[in-house]
Every structure is written in structure tokens, then in C-alpha cells.
Amino acid sequence: MRNRPRLSAPILGMGLSMLLAGCGWSSGEATLEGAKEEKAPHSAMAMGHEMKSPKPTRSVMAKGASTEVVIDNFTFDPPKLTISPGTQVTWINHDDVPHTATSSTKPRAFDSGTLDTDEKFSFIFTEPGAYDYFCAVHPKMTAQIIVK
């Protein structure tokens, strides 16, 4: 996981502003610390074994759609979301308690880490498949993303 996923210009700009705020990339993963953070999206492809030259996500992003999953009242809405490859999904937590959007598989296909109130996490799904996920704090909260 040493390779940074490539980021689109606006997202990179956001990342740089976070860097200036004293936060940094702790590793190849797009993880930023800080209140009200917006975690940079990273692609499923970048998480795969072809780590030496991850396929650029920029073109996918340029063409791809984006959609949102809202967390409210301990529920992912929509609980089942079907998207086409290359779509960026953004989770936003509207509850007063922290949640996560964590892939149910190990190793995790994606994991938002802590999402406190109004924090967001984005992920670009490039590989077709069914992605079950849950909240690692409240495991009764489960949902699914289908990429096809």
C-alpha cells in the first residue's frame, strides 16, 4: 500500500490545504487527520496487487458519476446502492455519534475510519462486484454497494 492513489486536481488541492494545516499523509493511503476532514477518495484498483503502477483514476473520475450515502439514525441510506465502475461514493455522517463505513471482507476493500458528525469519506469503485460493508462501531448497521 505504498503507492498513493492518483487524485483529481480539486481533490489534490484539498489534500494540500490539509497538509498546510499541519496534517500529512501518514502512508500511501489517503488518510487525513483533522476535524471536519474530507478524506480523499482512493480507488479499489489502487488497493489491488498491481501496486507498482495503479491505473490512473483521473480519467475514470472525469467520466465517472458520483453519489452519496447518508448516515442518519444509525442507518446507511440507501442500504443497497448499485453503481457503474468508476463511480465515486461519498459517505456523510449526519448522526451525533461516530460511525464508519467499513468493508466486511478482510483485508478490507475500503474503510473510512472514524467519521464523526458531518465528516465525509469518499471511495471510487473501479472493480465490479458486491461490496458488503458495516459500521465497525455499531455492527448492526450493514449495507451494500453493487458495482456492475
Place this chain on the structure above:
Amino acid sequence: MAGRIIHDHHHDGIDRRGFLECMAWVGTGIAWTITGGVLSSRVFGQDSGSTKKGDFTFVQISDSHIGFSKEPNKDVVGTLQATVDRINALPDRPELLIHTGDLTHLSKPQEFDTVAEVLKSAKVGRTVYVPGEHDVFTDDGKQYLERYGKGTRGLGWHSFDHKGVHFVGLVNVANLKPGGLGTLGAEQLEWLRKDVARLADSIPLVVYAHVPLWTVYPKWGWGTEDSEQALASLKRFGSVTVLNGHIHQIMQKVEGNVTFHTARSTAFPQPEPGKAASPGPIKNVPADKLRAMLGLSRVVYKESQGALAIVDATLDAAGKEG
């Protein structure tokens, strides 16, 4: 803040649920006494009998959620400190303080630091902890174990003896499975079985864990998947007291010789099962009512009776025991 008794063990027709709610609002409580596996209750202030040398008290606090800063409580450090003040004002110095988890809200180092700082001022003999999911979910419990893992196993489970009572701290917030409840896991269950195997049936047991070890409300995750297996190891004992947190309200249940009790939070109340869309904090609490919904549990052990009495108290200024 509501107390709920699932069964009317006394068959006396007293609506303990309504009674407990009423008492909680005025900031007092009820003492539950187990004698030979039979539960009886008494209102504060009634004569609780003579004291002997083996008698001691300990307190349970839970769900401090240091780092939480929203409605209905923007000062969770203040209410934790108020809890410690209540403990320090008790007539008998508690020999133990048990924190049943969710010390922090987001497992941040400064949140752990604050908890340690506030609890340092508690005038108690010894403080023990079990983690809640909020203490371990960001790093699989690494920070928690660095601070509280000494002398424990796994993610912090442990046991010890104190004046003839055997205490067991269990961890049911690790390796949570999608769609599942709290989990103890095979390794911990086997450890528990062996841990209590050497004890005589007459030894009183106090078992504490964050998530209830009985099924309170599975839809909200308020229960532990494999608690039945843990309870099977405890079945032969004459007096088992199970103390939990997680649900931020008092609930009690008795099954055979086992009394289950959940403590209030020191931070914010949560709704009664199914009484809200989600188990999130109750937000619309008037400021002057909040402290009547937060509190601590004090447990009095009477060696002469082999009994443990649980006394719940709120942080309400009017909430004087006895």
C-alpha cells in the same frame, strides 16, 4: 434513565419500573440485595443491618465518552468530575472503582489523557477497566492496552479476588462482526471457564463487561452473541452479579442466581429500547434535568449475608443517598 425490571420476582405486584423511574428523577435510588440468590429491594435510608470487617463497597461508572461535545451534554468532563466528586463524598471509601467502558468517544490520545486525569482524583482503593467499542475501534485497542492492558489478556480481560469476592472483567467489543452483537470469543470463554473452575460455589462473583451480557434489544445491538456460554460457566455459583454499561440507562434482570444490572452513563442518556428511531443520545434534555439522568452505581458487599446490594445514584444536586 428508566429502570426496568423484566420480572416481578417478588410477586408483590409493585410496579418497580414506574417506581424506579420516579425515584431516578428525584435523584435517589433503590438498593437491591441478593441473599442466597433471592432478590429483595429497599429504598435508600432503610436500615441495612450491621457492618462487619469483611464488608466493603465498590462503585461502577460507565460510558464517560470523553470527547463527546454535543447535545445534551457539552461538558462531559464536568459530569465525569461531578461523578468523581459524588464518589469522594460517599460515607465509606470505595475499595474499587470499576469503569465499564467507553471511557472515550473517539479513542483519541488526549481523550484517554483526560479520563486518566479526572479519575486520578477519585478517592478509591483501586480502579479497574474494561473497554467499550469507542475505546478500541480505531486501532484495535492498541492505545487502550498500552494504558490499561497490564496484567490482562486479550483485549483486556482479567480477574482478581477481593475480600472473598471474585471479580471478572470481560471484553465483548473486539472483532465485532457485520450484523452482529457484542462478542466474547472462544479464547476468552475458555479462559473464563478455567478461571472460575477452581472456585467454590459459595464464592460471590462480580462479572463486568461493557455491552450487556444479556439480550436487552438486539435490533440496537444491545446484547452479546455468546453470553450464554459465559453464563454456563457461572451457573453453579450462588451469587453472580453482572454489571454492564453501553445502553446509558439502568436496567435490571434476574435469572436464577444471576442479577444483571446496567449503569447510567456519566455523559448522556440514551432512549429506552425501541422508543426512538435510533439508540443515539437523547438530545432534548432540559439542562436542569440532565444530571438526574447521569450517575453511578455503588455496590455494597455484606460478608455476613454473602450479599451484594446495588445502589444507583444520579448526579442531580438533590440526589442524596439515604
